[in-house]
Amino acid sequence: MMNEDLNTIFTKLLSENDALSDLVTDDLIQFGTYVGGQLDILRECYIAFCQNQESYVYQAFLGAPIEINFHYKEDNVIITRDKQYKITLSLENFLIFMGLIDLVYSKILPLGSVVELDTRLFPDQLREMFSHTPGAKVIITGRKLPVADSIGNYVVDYQAQLWPLGGFPPITPMTITNMMIGKVVARGYEDDYEKSFSQKLKQTQLQEKRLSTSFMTKNEAYAFLKKAGGGD
Structure with missing residues (x-):
């Protein structure tokens, strides 16, 4: 499937998810589709989350860095990219959000790989x-x-x-x-x-x-x- 098709599927699944449907914004969609096109970001962010790190920063070759701050006591994750957007999700909702990115954009490897x-x-x-x-x-x-x-x-x-x-x-x-x-x-x-x-x-x-x-x-x-x- 083309990326455009995957982006459409991702947006649809976000809007249909019981936990996230009321939280969907253009910024959330933009961030999700961006990460979906670069799954190394998703994996590194997931590892940082599982290791209880305070933050994960991705510096793109061009443009402002994406900073993801994990606030475990406050039970939220804050995603920022300069002045472009600021997104706040609960830890559980962020886990679901990452799961949806993986669901849509990760490819299936053949047997024997x-x-x-x-x-x-x-x-x-x-x-x-x-x-x-x-x-x-x-x-x-x-x-x-x-x-x-x-x-x-x-x-x-x-x-x-x-x-x-x-x-x-x-x-x-x-x-x-x-x-x-x-x-x-x-x-x-x-x-x-x-x-x-x-x-x-x-x-x-x-x-x-x-x-x-x-x-x-x-x-x-x-x-x-x-x-x-x-x-x-």
């Missing part, structure tokens, strides 16, 4: 495990797996195996999200049939408005991880 994960959000033990390998690489083996509706309207972006070990026992598949992918090392095989199937996956996710599990609330994430770990 090898990606290198960004380890900044990994627990120390997991980061240490990958410190002895040339990058935290995994191979994608599954895509867009819906989460149980009892937890929330979400989707697991990818299922993956450690590369180059694959399904070598006792290694079990892991779930990863777009926000965890630092770099695509090699894309999997693609033909017209695969592209058509990927497009259907994308259309289904858009129609069902399922955000990535990256954008769950803490309670939803806890329930998801408990269920994934075999808990009741």
Whole structure:
């Protein structure tokens, strides 16, 4: 889809979202579509948010910087760009907003793609495990797996195996999200049939408005991880 089409879809989803519909402004749309065209900004902003950083600043090659300030005690995020705009959202609404950008603008990788994960959000033990390998690489083996509706309207972006070990026992598949992918090392095989199937996956996710599990609330994430770990 062309960027113009994606921008239209994004604007529509914003206006239909229960939490954000009353907060939609031209400035919010402008910021969202700008970030949607440069998804590295979204990932860096998401990481800053998850690490409880005070702010994230993006300096464009041309124009004024975009500054995003996180006020955790006040429960809000303030987005500014010089005198162009100032946007204020609650932390939860900002999480939903990021999720909608990811939903609309992130592309689906083909099966068999090898990606290198960004380890900044990994627990120390997991980061240490990958410190002895040339990058935290995994191979994608599954895509867009819906989460149980009892937890929330979400989707697991990818299922993956450690590369180059694959399904070598006792290694079990892991779930990863777009926000965890630092770099695509090699894309999997693609033909017209695969592209058509990927497009259907994308259309289904858009129609069902399922955000990535990256954008769950803490309670939803806890329930998801408990269920994934075999808990009741």
